Amino acid sequence: MVAVVVVLITVVAAAALVYSGVRQTRIVVGAEPTGQVVSEGLFGANHRYPFDAFGSLTPGGEPQQGLVASAQSAGISMLRYPGGTVANTFRWNRAIGPREDRGCQTGGGDGAPLDSNIGPDEHMALVEQMGAETTMVVNFATATPQEAADWVSYMNAPVGTSPWADLRAEHGHPEPYGVKWWEVGNEPDVGDQAYWMEQDPTILPTEHPERAHKYAYGGTTEFNDQPLTTDCDRRTDAQISDGSPGQVRQVPYAPVAPDPRVMVDGDVWRRVPTLDGAGPDDTVYTLDLETGEVRFGDGVHGSVPPEGSRLTVSYTSGPHAGYVDFVRAMKEADPDIRVCSSYQGGPFLEAIGQDPAFDCQVSHPYTWIVSPMNAAQTHDHVMMGSDWQAAHVAREQAEIRRTAGRDIPLLVSEYGASPVPGFQTWEEPGGDYLTSVSPALYVATQLAAFAEGGIPAALKHSLVDVPDDHNGDSTSTNLGSRNVAIFSSSPDFAPSPTALVLQMLSPLAGQEVLESTVENGPRRVSAAGQYGALVTLATRTGDNLTLTVVNRDLERDVEAELTLPDGYRRGEVATLDAPHFDSVTDVGIVTDTLSFDADTPRRVFPAHSVTTMTLKKVSP
Template identity: 40%
Template sequence: MAFSRLSRSGLSCLLVAGPLVAVVATSASAADPEQPVVLVRSTQQQAPVSPYLTGTNNDQWFRNSHGLWDPSSGAPNPDVVAKTRRSGLGMVRYPGGTSANLFDWKKAIGPQDRRGCQTDGRSNGGDGSLDSVFGPDEYMKFVEAAGVEPEIMTPMSNGTPADAADWVEYMNAPVGSNPRGGVAWAQRRADNGHPAPYGVKFWEIGNEPDRIPSQTYWRSTDPKVAARQYAFGGSQVQVAQQVARGCDRRPAASTSDGTAGQEFGVLYPPAVPGSQTVRVGGVAWTPVADLSTAGPDDRVYTFDPATGAIRFGDGVHGAVPPAQSVLRADYTAGPKPGFVDFYEAMKQADPSIDVCATWAPVTSASGLNDPSFAELMAQAGRADDYDCVAIHPYTNFRRDFGDPDWETAREGHDEHMLGEANATRLVRDLMADVAKNSTGGAYVAISEFGALWFGGQRDVSSYPSWQTAMSHATYMASQWARFADLGLPWVMGNTLISETSDGLRAVLGGPPAYVYTVDATVREQLAPVLRAGGRSVQTSLFENPQVVPVEPEPAFGTSYDALAATAMVGADGNLRVLVVNRHPDQAVTAKVVPAGFRHTGRVAVSTVAGEDFTSYNGIGNPGDVQLERTTAHVGADDFEHTFPAASVTVLELHPA
């Protein structure tokens, strides 16, 4: 799109090639034809602006969610609550992502001494058996104290549609109602101390089911097969799979300890009856209906296909598996339910909720460019049987750029910015796919995003603060600008708190300090913009400076835009312009043209910027990057503003 400015008798006209737009504004002089211009067409409204754009994942619920919950007081940590409120977070997800994929909510309600253990959903059983202290009621106490919107990820790999529907009832049904019969879950909630319904509107089914191979669980590793299994359910052969001991799925739990009467279980019940082969130390043992008739040396076991339970003898009735022998099982898992089954049951429990699918691949290896979830649903005649699709459009430095490390901090900054454009494209493509195939008005949402390594990096000593520095903050702010323009109704990025004080990309770092990071500071800056309501308006950038990466990345282009911008007209009538300068070391002076918006000539300016793109807030330097607010008088028309290097700026104009 071409842009030029003509000046005659104190008037200036913006001429935009493409759809004809003529904007007339007074100006003292002609602009430099190479000067960057932020053109805000204030009368060309786009999507509603959501207050839930700056949500966050609550990555791990166990161990008191890294100190978010204080079990001694039975209340959320007041420091975390205060900082969450200050940051203006829109939404917090529970119980989290990968580690919560096998979470059982029914074990996490009621008196603490009656709660059960949880199974870690991470690869190889993660940390083993996990606690249930921070359950749904504790989560909602935090939600209510912090003033955020709740969103729940409902596990599906081991859960059932009935379990998910029961959870919806527990959270949302009024006392005295029992929409599906059976247990009166609303009364159970009241008995646990909260008579009023929580009213959780947003739910998603599963976490990253397309992630290959770590989160396929019972499904096939072929993404084409797995996509259909996610959508519609089915069965899948499991070969030489380790077994579990109670909630523990670590490899050591699949080893006999030599004691009598040991009980294990297959990982993904139910199993097709008769499909199992159980091996002890590589030798297949024989299934029997009853151990009581077995002799002391008989290598036998009983198997319950409904629960997956495997029980061995006590040395009198059936042999004991020798100590240190490894147990493995072949079996067919299934039939297992799919998204459609969960959706139907949950909507029966509460038709007003939004239930999101989560099959949204971001690479070819995980199913991108194969038939999509929306396509499969349309082909099955179920194009309106989902409310939304949630995607995780992470920038993964190792996957996307093939780098095991960064030689310089500047390389890390450049990869943030190049990756941001690709992440936005993934979201746009998914939106187009859903719009094409859905007949029920389904939308796209984001329950995780950010830029990270996902482990495996050799050395990032050249940029140790990368995960909480201005580079990451400008990446996030650029994404929020895009997502506002796209009209996403809710978005959650990074994680609220992490395991350690300098934990991975956490909004509040981790215990014990809970540092108010640059990420939190930018969220605080944007909160009043998003909470002002209104709609985004068409915003264009001309003569946008280009930044050339220090390391060529041909797959991502030869340069990236220095500026990213969007604007909103709030319900209060004010125009707010968000501009992110991603240039690592150069300020950019741009002409801001609020076309069609007559303003008072006074602009309120909020800026987040450090000394350079590596600046961050840490335990020893908690105030290095702060939110600065100023006021400027700029005249009643377009005006110039200088945006510092690696900064986030909001300009607020009041109508004349």
């Protein structure tokens, strides 16, 4: 389940920076590697396909060069496609080939119709120009393991080994894309993304472990009085008949077990094998049990549902395949890929146990922001949330290892500090808090924990901001709130402070992690709780050692002694510099040379800052 941290601050109290004891704060860096290496995949972003991928591609499907340059500067290493909630019902094979021949998409939220302008090939053109990799989310809600396996073949099979690979070559890309990471669905543990698994989406996963078992191994679900909508538009209002002859409708979650009940304004109509012999007043329909397609009469052969009537269906959905079926089909297409479960939490782990099909797991460790909080209170809430979420991910790793009996990669395919989607009462403190330095400190804290924990990939939500011409709702387009993105919207694609943090930390990719600890570190105490001011990450490559220090206190500098391995005294320092913790403008990276001549070097780390010190080992 998406981990939620909610702190409602109702008392405004003075915050303080409190030191433990009277000793000097000390940062200690060990000389021996921990065995972890900073994965290149940590510096990724969740991305979404609608609206020309949020304007990241031109209307003609070409990557926007301004975004490519900004992403390269920040070191963006991985993009997720086709997104999160919007990916749940995405039909990939409708989004390839000539654009004029492509089919419709249906948003995974309220089911609004979307176009297929940005398909896998357009997405990969953006990825390749950035010099990045990708992770892809397959449709678990309305597709099949075979459809997912065909997608793997389209992306990864060599020409001549699969008709899908040959089709990819016809579309202009003979070489396989080589997509390694795949996810089966997006957040199926969340009620409104349960789809065929749950009749009542308000039931929490912990209250209904049967849903986790269905996700793991498949099954059936009975639905009563479900809207009978169309293939492209599955919003509730689409169940209303427009009175036209020959209406074609879609049962939401095919296949359909025998003996369904299709109703028009509550009256049950009769299923027939063909409309050819029906009279004009016969209240009949045809239904393809495999595809879920329903056809009504044209007024000559079969009656037309009256205009304004409500079309519904009661039926048993299934049998559906489960995660393990997707894994086996997809890995048969390419044994070298990793296929991740996206069902988070203990119920899935209990259901899957030590099944050898369990290949990798997804986590979405968000810190959610809820009213009422001002900017300073929000900062403290978010910093505490970063610690909670880092610990949560570590617990997830341990629980997966314990349950599965082996190491299973944990992919963080979405994370960030964000207002709850659709939570209308929250207003951004200061107007621009989410684009300020404070969320950038959150990202730096998370990346340090992910690097130390051996996370293979982490994708900040999201790459590009909500288009300026959209009001930013949380419907099927899943646009969410503004200002949570790494870059502003088209055409500027201006870097946020978070982009600057990624620019500072992405060069650490490939470096081995060293143990680093903060001794006697100060803690910021606020009305909501307390947290350590300093977070560190130490890495090494060759003769270079980099110490990253995040000072999360919003107003106080921290001086610390540095205990470093022998020989590291000189190098360069870079600091994310800003006037205030909630600054949006006047934020930059300041660089300088660095020399430690004292036996016990010290360094002052400014308030609300990220500092990287890269030291070269010098022989005595």
